[in-house]
Every structure is written in structure tokens, then in C-alpha cells.
Amino acid sequence: MISQAPSPSGTQPHLIPPPTPVITASTSGNIRHEWPAIGLTLVHEFISPAEEQEMISAFHAISPLSPADSKRRISQHFGHHFDYTTFGIDESKHSPVPAYITNFLDRLPVDTDGKEAGRKPDQFTVQYYPPGAGIPPHVDTHSMFGEALYSLSFGSGVPMIFRMSGENEARKLRLPKRSLQESSDGNVNGKVGGEILDKAEGVVVHPAWELMLPARSLLVMRGASRYGYTHGIRPRKTDAVDGITVKREGRYSITMRSVRRGEEIGCDCLFPGVCDARVRQEQEAALRAGGIKKAEAQ
Numbered sequence: 001m002i003s004q005a006p007s008p009s010g011t012q013p014h015l016i017p018p019p020t021p022v023i024t025a026s027t028s029g030n031i032r033h034e035w036p037a038i039g040l041t042l043v044h045e046f047i048s049p050a051e052e053q054e055m056i057s058a059f060h061a062i063s064p065l066s067p068a069d070s071k072r073r074i075s076q077h078f079g080h081h082f083d084y085t086t087f088g089i090d091e092s093k094h095s096p097v098p099a100y101i102t103n104f105l106d107r108l109p110v111d112t113d114g115k116e117a118g119r120k121p122d123q124f125t126v127q128y129y130p131p132g133a134g135i136p137p138h139v140d141t142h143s144m145f146g147e148a149l150y151s152l153s154f155g156s157g158v159p160m161i162f163r164m165s166g167e168n169e170a171r172k173l174r175l176p177k178r179s180l181q182e183s184s185d186g187n188v189n190g191k192v193g194g195e196i197l198d199k200a201e202g203v204v205v206h207p208a209w210e211l212m213l214p215a216r217s218l219l220v221m222r223g224a225s226r227y228g229y230t231h232g233i234r235p236r237k238t239d240a241v242d243g244i245t246v247k248r249e250g251r252y253s254i255t256m257r258s259v260r261r262g263e264e265i266g267c268d269c270l271f272p273g274v275c276d277a278r279v280r281q282e283q284e285a286a287l288r289a290g291g292i293k294k295a296e297a298q
């Protein structure tokens with residue numbers, strides 16, 4: 001079943017609503033909202049309320065909440081750990097993936113064709129956001145992870161802001177150290193930029209908008225939404241949902257990525273401005289050009 005629906009709500013006055021999604025209902029009853037032009041999918045009720053409760057209990061069995069944690073985002077890492085100094089997987093650092101994650105892996109929508117067909121995530125970051133906490137706008141590293149990025153929300157929902165990256169993000173990525181030293185959770189941090197300078201040909205650009213991620217929903221980012229847009233969550237205590245101010249509750253998410261190995265590492269996306277693989281090529285070319293100039297001067 002395919003139909004066009006009015007834009008989902010949850011908008012802030014300064015942001016435009018998300019573009020209209022294509023809505024499909026799977027046989028298992030999951031409603032899917034899809035934005036094919038930018039490679040974004042939101043699957044509703046991906047997990048059951050019982051699974052949700054199990055995940056919350058399992059998270060706090062490892063990280064009990066203390067009053068000191070009331071403002072801080074807390075992260076737990078499972079699966080392969082990425083080593084940003086060697087740009088490879090540190091095989092000695094692998095944390096067993098809990099059953100509450102492996103139980104739903106077979107239900108994840110994966111590519112059915114192309115070079116990443118059948119590819120499943122093997123790196124998992126479970127995070128708790130206390131009310132008021134957010135995550136700065138960023139583009140997840142391009143070259144090190146497979147194209148599909150997954151984010152499962154539970155505990156409560158939150159609006160995620162998407163913004164076409166521009167000159168600010170491109171500049172940040174080229175600052176010394178930034179290009180090689182991403183944050184420990186695999187992200188390149190960037191400030192929200194206003195300009196839309198990396199408009200790749202043939203890509204539909206929706207400058208800045210936010211999408212409500214309800215509890216138990218699964219977000220899948222591919223294509224432009226993965227490579228060209230920043231995503232982030234505002235640090236705020238309330239959100240406007242359907243024009244009503246709603247208090248934020250604690251939210252949990254599982255970010256899922258697949259780690260690229262050896263020859264797979266790299267990226268040929270349409271967004272070179274915010275592509276770490278392109279930045280490395282630029283730096284290597286600059287080093288080579290510097291070496292040639294030096295040799296010529298001798």
C-alpha cells in the first residue's frame with residue numbers, strides 16, 4: 001500500500017516541516033515513512049513495548065542512573081571498536097553484543113542489491129539522553145562505515161534536525177586534526193551552517209527540517225541524508241509537537257553501523273565538501289605538491 005500523507009508534525013517555528021513522505025504499510029503492520037529522494041526511512045513500532053522495557057533494564061543494569069547523571073548523555077559501545085589512529089578495527093577490542101540487540105538484527109531492513117547487499121551492522125552505540133540533552137549536528141564519518149546508518153529510538157521520542165551541510169561543515173572538516181581525529185563515537189562534529197553550498201547535481205535539497213522520531217521507531221539514513229545532511233538533536237527541555245509544548249522524557253537510542261575493512265574503506269559520495277575520504281585525498285595531494293615544489297627548488 002502506498003499513499004502520500006500530510007507532513008508529520010513536531011515542527012519548530014524556524015524550521016520547515018519535513019518533506020511529504022511516501023507511506024507504506026508492511027504485512028507485519030509496521031508503518032514506514034519514506035523520503036526516497038534523500039534516502040531516509042522511518043519504520044514505526046519496529047520493536048514491541050516489551051522489548052523496549054527489556055532494553056531499558058539491560059542498559060541500566062550496566063549504567064545505573066545517579067543524580068550526577070541527570071544532564072549527561074551516557075553511551076555504551078558494543079561490537080567492533082574503531083581505532084582512529086590506525087584507521088582500522090582493533091580486533092582485540094570487541095565487546096559482545098547483547099541479546100536484546102542480536103534478537104532484532106534479522107528484522108533490520110538491509111540492502112537487497114548493490115555492493116552492500118545483505119550487509120548488517122556490527123558496531124552498536126547505545127545512548128541515554130536525559131531530558132534536555134542533545135547531540136550536536138554532525139555527519140557520521142563516510143569512509144569507515146557502510147552506507148546504511150540506523151538509529152533505533154526507545155523510552156521516548158525526540159525531534160531530529162536535518163540540515164544540508166554547507167561551507168561551515170566543510171571548513172571544520174579541514175581544520176588541522178579534525179580530519180583524522182573524530183570523536184570517540186565515530187562522528188565528525190560540525191556547527192550548523194546556514195548556506196547550502198554543497199548542492200550536488202540531481203539531489204533534492206530540503207534545507208533544514210526536523211523529524212519526530214517516536215519511541216520504538218527505527219530511522220535508516222542512506223544517500224543524501226547519510227552523506228550530505230548533518231543530523232542532530234537540540235539540547236532542550238521541551239519540544240513543540242503538533243503545536244503543543246511537550247516536556248522531554250529520557251530517551252534512549254541505538255546507533256548501528258557496519259565497519260568497513262581494508263579495501264572497502266573509502267567513499268565516492270556526491271558530497272565531497274563533508275567527505276573525510278576526499279579531505280584525506282586533498283591533504284595527500286597537497287603533501288605531494290609540496291614535495292614536488294621542494295624538489296624543484298633544490
Ligand SMILES: O=C(O)CCC(=O)C(=O)O
Nearest residue numbers: 135140151185187253255
Ligand atoms: O540518538 C540518535 O538517534 C542519533 C545518534 C547519532 O547520531 C550518532 O550516534 O551518531
Ligand SMILES: [Fe+2]
Nearest residue numbers: 138140187231
Ligand atoms: Fe550520527
